[in-house]
Amino acid sequence: MPDSPRHNLPAEPNRFVGRERDLADLRGLFDDTRVVTLCGVGGIGKTRLALRLAAGLSSDCPDGVWLVELARLGRPELVEQEIARVLGVHEEVGRPLLDTVSVRLRGRRCLLVLDNCEHLVDRCAEVVEALVAACPLLRVLATSREPLRIASELIWRVPPLDLPDAVTAEAESVQLFLDRAAAAGTRLGPDSLPDVVRLCRALDGLPLALELAAARTSLLSPGQIADRIDDRFSLLTTGGRTAPARQRTLLAAVEWSYDLLGEKEQVLLRRLSVFAGDFDLGLAEEVCAGRPIAGGEIVDLLGGLVDKSLVLCDEGRNRYRLLKTIKCYAAERLRQAGELEALRQRHLDVLCELCEGHLTTELVEPHVPWPRRLEALAAARALVADQQAALDWAARSGDVGQGLRLCRAGTGLLPLGGDLTEIIGWTERLLALDVSGIAAEEIARSTAYLAYGLETRDELARALEVAEKSLVEIAPDDLFPRGVLHSLLVVVLLRMGRPDEAMTHAEEGFALAESCGDLWNQAAGLAGLSAVALTRGRLREAQRYGEEALARARRHGHRWIMARTAAQIGAVAEARGDLATAKAQYEMAEPWLRELGSDLDLGRCLARIGRVAAMLREYGAARERLADGLELSRRTGQRQGMARCLVGLSVLADSAGDLEGAVLAAAAAAELRESIGQHSGTARIEELLARARARLGDGRAAALWSRGRAMQPEDAARHVLEGERVPPRAPAPAESFRPSLLTAREREIADLLTRGLSNRAIAGELVISPATVARHIANIMEKLGYTSRAQIAVWAAENRLVHTAGEPRASA
Amino acid sequence: MWAGGPFLNVGGMDERIVMVDSGTGRTLTEEELDERSATAGVRLRRKGVRRGDGVLVCLPAGPDLLVAFVAVIAAGGVIWSLPADLEAGALRERVRQSCARVMISNVRPALDAADESCVRVVLGIEDLYGPGPYRA
Incomplete structure (x- = not known):
């Protein structure tokens, strides 16, 4: 498996100026401090310092440095979701997400950077406290206007940049101003230095204020800027008079900079505050156009805002974003202009349209080449943050109709590795509001997806009830969702041991999909028919349906349905004892799932390949896949997936004659399963233990079992993978001081x-x-x-x- | 209330009392002074105090103040002393004027004053004595 990236820190947008001593001190602090919070007012440079520090710490963090940006999150419960998203952790069924996140981080030496905690500071404090307690090697760097106030925290107050004194102009603040002025194309000669010094003092050495001022040096001299900023202080309106000095200074600088904008630039800047995180030009055009701005003007206006340092962008000018301080200011201006509601609504409407378009391209439309489908999926994934913000608005403003529409259009709705739990949470929240104005068939479409969540949580009876009711009420011409519902019902009914009813739904779903050329549901329906036949022991029929399903899936092109149908054929082959074919089918699906980035399905697929390879005595291949699968499951926090791979390793060790390893891996798997409240299949374990007792003696077998249960999953795995004998506990490395x-x-x-x-x-x-x-x-x-x-x-x-x-x- | 003078315990050199807080009667023995200031000195270094750095110390007169003073010297820093009962405005002015990067204080007005200064780290006296450090 290719190395997963070890950090997600963005490239620095421009030169980092000063703060060398601070950075050195801060690096040293992490030797004996687990949580450091960089505190200070907005615009003082907390985030930039944190990113710089985090980059410097990456060599001490072999398991990664992970930046979690909290500014865009509106609700406390999203904190752990965002951390999980950044780490690639998926929620486990029936387990608290934070618990799963700590599975991912336990025993790992890594740094979590939580940027902009202030608006969610209580939840951040709880989350950090829990993670630090559960993960002894984890360190956390937070930025916040307010400290977290937890026991393990060291509060580090970020000061402004050094100010020039009478003697030297080498101060950091002057350097920053000159650097940013030069970047804006202004060469400032030595004769302007006294004015620059005066300006830096007037701006209290606040980096953001200095950047905003420097961006204007092409029009105004430093002296003129200093004069005007001084005037600004007396004009401060929005409650700034009583604020602390630094906050007042910053507000003055932001207001001054805003007032200098042209009218259309002002309108655009405040409208941009509706975006959750970064955005592209297209989205800005869709949402922000409207009197007095024409869509075509936005590209130039946006460029102007970038030049004035009010909007940031990446090098290719593909993604734009607002600093939190600017965004808050712009949002306040939007509210004052009376445009907030209209813009939020527009944002919601645009997202509904975009997401529906992406979903249609990805799944429904026939004859779309796979790269186009994948592109649509990627585009939808890039909208997740805005989707959350829009859903929040829908719920707060009571626009249930649009909210449900957006829920349905989110790709997370289908079991493609999206965040099912989150979408279900939103759907439930919206359905709890006043739905009197919503058509029954529309509600039925939304509840259909709730059935998915129930099935994942193993609440089969309720899933069946909800899905059947939806199927009755959903509009007859709503063909794609009907097909998906039939497929869901096949799964639920098969799991409930009712193959006859399952077959009816598989047949209906397939016939419906055939009638409208819906290849996705044709493939899914045929896969369902194959599964029913397999359950009934009709292997040849199952094989035929499976092959036809894969053929249709290939014509559709979506890697998920292709992998799903290939796995179905693999299962049929396994059932008739043709392990070589089974392995070939599972192996075919692997690259498809990698391309899709669907970690959960990939983990399952790797475990299958490994298990079958072990049974085929292809030990090398089995080891490789099971190790990969175990690591992937660990990285995504899936204890069930880890247990699955450990069982595979147990089979591998057993068949290679390593009875000890087989017992250890089985015990570690049982322990993991119990930690998530699952029962392990006992038959195989009993049989294995019986052989172990006979061969090794009761005492030895029992000792191995309890040792395996106490082992970390990786250690048990290593024992099998590397044929490692259980080592005596390594002595703690002696501290040898000379x-x-x-x-x-x-x-x-x-x-x-x-x-x-x-x-x-x-x-x-x-x-x-x-x-x-x-x-x-x-x-x-x-x-x-x-x-x-x-x-x-x-x-x-x-x-x-x-x-x-x-x-x-x-x-x- | 306590009784006796500073040489109350004459059993051993370590028991020698070097300071008595006249308000509370709390005593500080020589051993305590040496041990606490050593630990606190190391703590200060780990929080970034380097040779020649100013460290603001604003504590009520008493054993803690003495320990803090010795600890700053042990860490190689320069003590910037601030009377704990200084009027808030004057206190703020002095904190802002100092170039100290670290402050040792439990006094509310001094902590508030740190907000608009160059002080990076504020340590209470319990942070200097507190539980052992994290060792990865």
């Missing part, structure tokens, strides 16, 4: 400490001041990594021999 690290004077003091002398007494002995003794002792402690003075005495006593011999030697 006395030669200490200077002669320090050794002398360490030696005196063993005699129980106080600092004052040592000072008397050596004729130095007690404060100097204290400093030497601090140096010794730092070199030896000790935190208490008494530890030195012990160490010195143990190392006395070495010391008196004068020969440095590592202590064992």
